Amino acid sequence: MEFLTKNLTLKVVALILALLFWFNVVTNKIYEYEFEVNFKLNDISEELILTTPPPEKIKVKVEGTGKQLLAFIFKNPSLTYDASNFERGIYRIELTPVDLMFDDNIRASVKAVDNPQTLSLKFERMNSKRVPVDPEISIKPALGYTKLGEMTVSPDSIEVSGPSRFIRSLKSISTEDIVFEDVKKGIDEDINLVTADTMFLSLETNEVRIHQDIVPLTEKKFGPIAIETYNSNLFDSAFFEPETLYVVIEGPQEHLDTLDQGAFSASINFRTIEPGSTTVLPKVVIPQGYRLVRTEPQSISVNAYQP
Numbered sequence: 001m002e003f004l005t006k007n008l009t010l011k012v013v014a015l016i017l018a019l020l021f022w023f024n025v026v027t028n029k030i031y032e033y034e035f036e037v038n039f040k041l042n043d044i045s046e047e048l049i050l051t052t053p054p055p056e057k058i059k060v061k062v063e064g065t066g067k068q069l070l071a072f073i074f075k076n077p078s079l080t081y082d083a084s085n086f087e088r089g090i091y092r093i094e095l096t097p098v099d100l101m102f103d104d105n106i107r108a109s110v111k112a113v114d115n116p117q118t119l120s121l122k123f124e125r126m127n128s129k130r131v132p133v134d135p136e137i138s139i140k141p142a143l144g145y146t147k148l149g150e151m152t153v154s155p156d157s158i159e160v161s162g163p164s165r166f167i168r169s170l171k172s173i174s175t176e177d178i179v180f181e182d183v184k185k186g187i188d189e190d191i192n193l194v195t196a197d198t199m200f201l202s203l204e205t206n207e208v209r210i211h212q213d214i215v216p217l218t219e220k221k222f223g224p225i226a227i228e229t230y231n232s233n234l235f236d237s238a239f240f241e242p243e244t245l246y247v248v249i250e251g252p253q254e255h256l257d258t259l260d261q262g263a264f265s266a267s268i269n270f271r272t273i274e275p276g277s278t279t280v281l282p283k284v285v286i287p288q289g290y291r292l293v294r295t296e297p298q299s300i301s302v303n304a305y306q307p
Contacts, residue, residue, distance in 0.1 A: 032063045032111060038078035042103075044123075048088060049163055051200055052122040054081075058095065059115040064108030077104035091121045127168070128161035134172040137191065138179045139212050145184055148213035148252050158193070159204040166201060175208060187212045218253040219293055221246050222261045227282055227300065231271040235304040238270055245282065245297060251290040263287050266295075270304060277303045 039058045044050060058079065062072060079100045081093075093099075095117055097110040135153050158173060175191045188211050195201045223246030232238040247264055249256070266282045273280065279299040286292050 030063065030065060032061055034059060034061050034114065035072070037062075038076070040078055040080055040103075041083040041121075042080045043082060043084035044086065045084070047126055048086065048123045049126045049200060050083075050121060051124050051163055052120060054119050054121065055116060058113065060097075060100070060110050061112040061114065062108050063111045068106070068108040072106055072108045075104050075106065077102045077106045079103075079110070086121070086123050088123055088125050091123070093119050093121065095119060124163040124165065126161060127164040128159055129167055129170070130157050130159050131170055132157045132172045133193070133208050134174045135191070135208075135210060136174050136177040137210055139183055139187060139214075140179065140181045141214055142182045142184045144217050145214050146217050146252055148215045148254065151210055151212040154209045154211070155205070156208075158208075160201055162201040170201075173203065175210075183214050186214050215252045215254070217250050217291075218256055219248055219250050220256045220259075221248045221296070222259065222264055223247060223296075225261055225264050225266050228265065228267040230267060230269040232304075234270055235275065235306055237305040238303070240268060240280075240300050240302045242297065242300070245284075245295050245300070247284055247286060247295050248293040249286055249290045250293050255289070259287065268300065268302065270302075273302060273304055275304055275306050277301070 036057045036059050039055060041050065041054060060079065064072065080103050081095070081099055082101075095113045097112065100110050100113070102108070133153050133156055135151065137151065139147060139151065141147060153175075160167065160170060160173060162170075173193050173195065175193055178191065180187055188209070190207045190209050192207050193203055193205070195203065224244035225247065226244050227240070229238075229240075245266055247266075263286070265285045268280055268282050278301075280302050281298070282295070282300055284292060284295055
């Protein structure tokens with residue numbers, strides 16, 4: 001026991017030095033391992049877009065010292081392929097070690113490419129234009145509520161970039177198809193844009209903001225409104241009562257307050273009336289965007305006699 005504890009510090013230092021010497025010897029040897037490595041194309045012209053994306057990773061054999069391979073594992077670098085000389089068209093390229101470079105100052109080298117060994121690449125001309133946003137939004141107010149004004153979309157148009165063949169035929173960009181139901185308050189939401197036709201379109205923004213005011217419905221009475229007559233000369237004697245009526249309509253309070261009785265009309269067409277005494281429902285015209293709740297009175301007494 002005394003043998004183990006005597007000069008313990010010296011023994012621990014010696015052991016550490018021995019381990020360091022062993023580690024240095026081992027990590028200076030040359031090794032070769034197979035790795036899956038991130039892969040990307042570098043320096044593609046801004047006028048081109050790649051429409052056949054390469055694989056995210058490729059399998060290669062990497063050679064280096066133990067230290068270099070340890071650095072490789074910890075840095076997780078990408079292998080890059082120089083695409084600066086490509087033009088519009090379809091290419092079939094062979095992946096060889098001489099064409100591949102690490103992007104993170106890795107000193108290990110690629111000895112062989114295992115999978116894939118060839119790539120098919122299609123480069124197309126890049127184009128862009130501004131197109132309107134088409135909101136696929138349906139808003140259904142709750143009972144007793146209504147939309148005030150038109151729904152707004154911001155921005156209402158966006159810049160879209162992508163392959164020329166897609167851009168030329170592109171008319172608009174749609175939002176997600178969303179239905180808001182039983183709505184009792186204003187809507188102010190960010191809505192995603194969708195590009196279902198192609199994954200190669202690049203959008204100026206991926207979402208837009210929609211706004212729609214929702215307000216309670218209010219009833220308001222207007223009148224008295226004089227009742228006009230048509231074709232009363234078909235009868236020797238024609239009269240009706242009362243000669244005026246009131247209308248009760250429903251709409252947003254803000255809009256109702258802008259109306260007066262001059263915005264309404266009521267009429268009776270005697271061409272549709274049989275001789276004698278009867279009651280009729282006058283034709284009432286109200287401004288667009290409102291609902292007629294009732295008239296007061298609901299019907300008019302008419303007496304019409306032929307010669």
